[in-house]
Amino acid sequence: MNGNAIMLFPLLFPLIAGIIIGFQKQEKQRNLLVFITIAIELAVVVYLAGGSNTLVVWQMTDRLSLAYHTDGLAKFFAVMICAIWLLAAVFSFEYMKHEHKPARFFMFYTMALGALMSLCFSSNMVTLYLSYEYMTLLTLPLVIHTGTVEAVRAGMKYLGYSVFGAGLGLMGLFFLNSYCTSTSFVPGGTLDQGLLGGNGSLMLLIYFLMMIGFGCKAGMFPLHAWLPTAHPVAPSPASAVLSGIITKGGVIAIIRVTFYLVGADFIRGSWVQTALLTLAIITVFMGSMLAYKERLLKRRLAYSTVSQVSYVLFGLMTLHPIGFVGALMQVVFHAVAKNILFLGAGAIIYKTEKTYVDQYKGLGKQMPVVMWCFTIASLSLIGIPPTGGFVSKWYLAQAGLDPAYGTLGLVGVAVLMVSALLTAGYLLPIVIDAFFPGKDFDDTKLEKKEPNYLMTVPLVLLSAAVLAFGIFPGGLMQWILNISSVIF
Template sequence: MSGDTMLLLPVILPFIAGIIIGFINNEKQRNRTVFVTIAVELALVLYVAMGESSLTVWNMTDRLSIAYHIDGIARYFAVLICVIWLLAAVFSMEYMKHENKPARFFMFYVMSLSALVSLCFSANMMTMYFSYELMTLLTFPLVIHSQEPQSVRAGMKYLGYSIFGAGLGLLGFFFLNTYCITTEFAPGGTLNMVLIAGNENLLLSVFFLMAVGFGCKAGMFPLHAWLPTAHPVAPSPASAVLSGIITKGGIICIIRVTFYLFGADFIRGSWAQTAVLVLSLITIFMGSMLAYKEKILKKRLAYSTVSQVSYVIFGLMLLTPVGFTGALLQVAFHAVAKNILFLCAGAIIYKKGCTLVEELRGIGKEMPIVMGCFTIASLSLVGIPPMGGFVSKWFLAQGALGSSVGTLAIVGVAILMVSALLTAGYLFSIVMDGFFPGNTFNYSAVQKREPNYLMTIPLLILSIAVVFFGIFPNCLEIFINNISGVIF
């Protein structure tokens, strides 16, 4: 082992703590341990993120190793993940009272954070692939938590799609190990230009397969079907992090493969760039259409994730600094907004047992704080100022119009606009019926059902963040621009 050993602590702490948590039967002690573990994890991530440290844990061969490194991408994703993981955990402490086996849930919930931080800190392709597979295996129990037949079927679908997608990534790894100078991540890529001469189309095919494979976790067509199946059956806090955070695991891998192994210059102007852009636009439109038609609340939100995460892939595949900025802003604002929406859905299920959209008429009268947060998140996803979602979509549109992808730029902006209208249709209809149920609604039967502080405080913090960073996005923009300045 060589390098800064402090880097290993935030990777192994949640894994060890999660195992211990699984054996704590006392609810208060378990909740306290979960909170302290994730809070300490966040502090550790913030501490190591202040430096540029590296750590090699194990050398398998001279080209294959488990190694970690801190750079801008690692900082951005790791801090975002830990903050949201902590808030969703606080929400879960109340929500899991009406679910079976909460100790098992929190065990895998905390252990999953270990895989995510390992993925963020990965210094090379081997470590990234190992962390990606570990993330899938540790989040699988969250999907099948209820152990009902539909949950098990959904979990197996999630596992099957994820392993297949990871297999495409592994296939690409074999080629990259041959055609790259090193599989260590380096801004601008590490392709050996002498070796790839005459094999450009082969390498572009490899890139396309890897983008599709890792795009599976991000819900990109054609490997998106696991997402709307898994989300409705998982406990709502698990749905929130699956949608808002786990999908970003695929995004991390796409970023590393595109900008740190192949390099933007190699992909720019190629058929592979066009193909992935087309797939992302198909996903954006298809996800919005399916969400618009869906009657089950959590499934509607899942289809929304299918659409919204592909905004990120679209921005990345523009291969421009502005598009990259819009993509990473969308990562943060989607993660926050979608966690709000799924946690709001969880609060509604917890207090009223409603799972269908048609059952939410008048819900704003009974749960005004929850539905107020739902409204803020909806405004952000549509892209209405001053919410954060407006900022990311503005940069995505500007990045498209300033790119060299030709007609796809105009088509892309048009689809973004259509998707925004569809998003307004399937989210604002819930808000309108919730707060303005009409004259036929029995107002005398309204009972206040607002959840307790463990549920409302995380929702309020996330909602404030959406508005604050929508009004003051400069700190995020500057940080992202520093990353793109190194890549481009």
């Protein structure tokens, strides 16, 4: 082992703390341990973001190792994930009172954060693959937590799709090890034309299969079906992080393989770029249409994730600096907004046990804070200023309008616009029914059902972030531009 040993802390600390939390039966002590663990994790990640660290844990061969480093991309994802993970945990302290075995939930919830940090800070493809599988195994208990037949089936579907997708990534690793000078992540890529020889067409096919595999976790067609099955059956805090954060695990893997191993220049203008842009466009439209038709709120939000994360994939597959900026902006704003929506859905279920969208008339009077936060997140997903979602979608559209993409770029932008309209169609009616139930609706007998501060404070803080980054996007934009400038 060499380098900076502090790199191991954000990877191992949640794992060890999670095991201790699992044996803590006292609710207050357990919640305090969870909060302190994630807060310390966030503080350490912020500290690591201020420097450059590298740690080789295990040198397997001269080309393969288990190693970690802190580059701009790793810091970006790690800080975002820890901040949201902490707020969702605070919400969970109240929500999990009506779920069985909360200690088990918080054990795996805390341990999963360590897997995500391992994924973020992975220095090479071997480490990323192991972390990716580690993340799947530790989030599976969150999906099947309720123990119902439906939850177990959904969990097995989640596991099957995830392992198959990761398997495609592992297959690609064998080829990358042969055709790259190194499987370590280097901006611009390490693919060597001399080693590749006449196997360029084969490498394009392998890269395409890897993108399909890692696109599974991101909810991209055709391996998207696990997502609308798994999210509705999990406890709402788990649904929130599965949708807002875990899907970004696939995005991290796609970025690393595309821009740090294979290289954008190798893919640009090929059939693979066209195919992946097409799949992203299809997924954006399909997810929006399915969400529009769905009546169960959590499944509607899950289909929305299928659509919204593919906005990110569309931006990445333009292989354009502006598209890359738009994609990472969308990563942040989708993660924040979708956590608000799923946590809001959880608050509604916790206080009213209502799960279908046609049951929410008058909720704006009963739960005004929750529904105002829900409204802000909805506006962001649609892309209405001054919310953050407008900023990310603006840059994605700018990238798609580049003449280099021709008709496909125009189709992509058109689908983004149609998807925005569909998003308005499946989210705004919920808001309208909540605040304007109609003159025939008697709201005089409605009782206040606002949840306590453990639920409302995280929602308010996340909603404030949506507005703050929408009005003042400069700091976040500069951070992303710094990452982009290294790659392009």
